Amino acid sequence: MKEIYVLRLGHRPARDKRVTTHVVLVARAFGAKGVYIEGNDENIIKTTLKVLNTWGGYSYFTIQTVNNGKEIVKKWKRDGGTVVHLTMYGINIADIENELEKIRYPLLIIVGSEKVEGWYYYNADYNVAISNQPHSEVAALAIFLDRIYKGRELYMEFGDARIKIIPQKVGKKVIKSG
Amino acid sequence: MKEIYVLRLGHRPARDKRVTTHVVLVARAFGAKGVYIEGNDENIIKTTLKVLNTWGGYSYFTIQTVNNGKEIVKKWKRDGGTVVHLTMYGINIADIENELEKIRYPLLIIVGSEKVEGWYYYNADYNVAISNQPHSEVAALAIFLDRIYKGRELYMEFGDARIKIIPQKVGKKVIKSG
Numbered sequence: 001m002k003e004i005y006v007l008r009l010g011h012r013p014a015r016d017k018r019v020t021t022h023v024v025l026v027a028r029a030f031g032a033k034g035v036y037i038e039g040n041d042e043n044i045i046k047t048t049l050k051v052l053n054t055w056g057g058y059s060y061f062t063i064q065t066v067n068n069g070k071e072i073v074k075k076w077k078r079d080g081g082t083v084v085h086l087t088m089y090g091i092n093i094a095d096i097e098n099e100l101e102k103i104r105y106p107l108l109i110i111v112g113s114e115k116v117e118g119w120y121y122y123n124a125d126y127n128v129a130i131s132n133q134p135h136s137e138v139a140a141l142a143i144f145l146d147r148i149y150k151g152r153e154l155y156m157e158f159g160d161a162r163i164k165i166i167p168q169k170v171g172k173k174v175i176k177s178g
Numbered sequence: 179m180k181e182i183y184v185l186r187l188g189h190r191p192a193r194d195k196r197v198t199t200h201v202v203l204v205a206r207a208f209g210a211k212g213v214y215i216e217g218n219d220e221n222i223i224k225t226t227l228k229v230l231n232t233w234g235g236y237s238y239f240t241i242q243t244v245n246n247g248k249e250i251v252k253k254w255k256r257d258g259g260t261v262v263h264l265t266m267y268g269i270n271i272a273d274i275e276n277e278l279e280k281i282r283y284p285l286l287i288i289v290g291s292e293k294v295e296g297w298y299y300y301n302a303d304y305n306v307a308i309s310n311q312p313h314s315e316v317a318a319l320a321i322f323l324d325r326i327y328k329g330r331e332l333y334m335e336f337g338d339a340r341i342k343i344i345p346q347k348v349g350k351k352v353i354k355s356g
Contacts, residue, residue: 170305
């Protein structure tokens, strides 16, 4: 798995609870190693730990809240990593897939909530659009990670999972352990 | 564009407002022709019409609420269309991509919110997992449509758009008309 982290900007607990949770779950399921959440919200950390404990990832997936996303971006650049900001105003991912092959890791992927400050556009190494239409940061993150991992992320498994799905044509089947 | 519609089950206005909005926006941006929402919510229709009016799709994208999603599924099967239910318990999409090439349209894609009734598993033609990990119906819908359209959906444009993004390496550029 690659050194990929996600920075979720401007999280407001009441309004963004469920969408940010989806961002975190997509990050985990599609092969990121952790998420930084700009904002203060203990519940989302609790919810995530519960998922990690059941479905796996507890031993390495990290989640933490931060006061100011800019500090994370600055640190990332000081340390020689790459910063990608997902925005519908950026360059269509289909037009820069070759360039993305060559980026230096660790990679920080920024996803906003409402309006994102201009600072992030100027300080990101790449502003990448997952289509130039308005839709969802959850979908944008999923498609971006899918392009990075070329579909292999769909087979992700977690060694420390207590519950594992056995894919079925109809119905549900799981194996429990621990 | 293919004859694809999305059925969003169990929408509860207060709790699901934003996630269902993301489902609708992904449906539009990734090449579906409309969404059925099980539940009662005038606001989500208003929000959607506003987006269609500004960003395009007003002339053909349809959104409507329904009392019972089962009626839509029954109608779909009577009319000879295909019903796909997206669920993490299903067959991994990576393992049935060839089969999906051969499905009959119109296609109805079902996405749930919380727990989905067993009836849907039994009445769907395919239960498809976008990875067998828990994450997000928004991400699942995006990846599914991406596989159907093979990435071409990322270049979707809408003839009746009043605002159009000109992709930029840094910053925002739009053209307005009408």
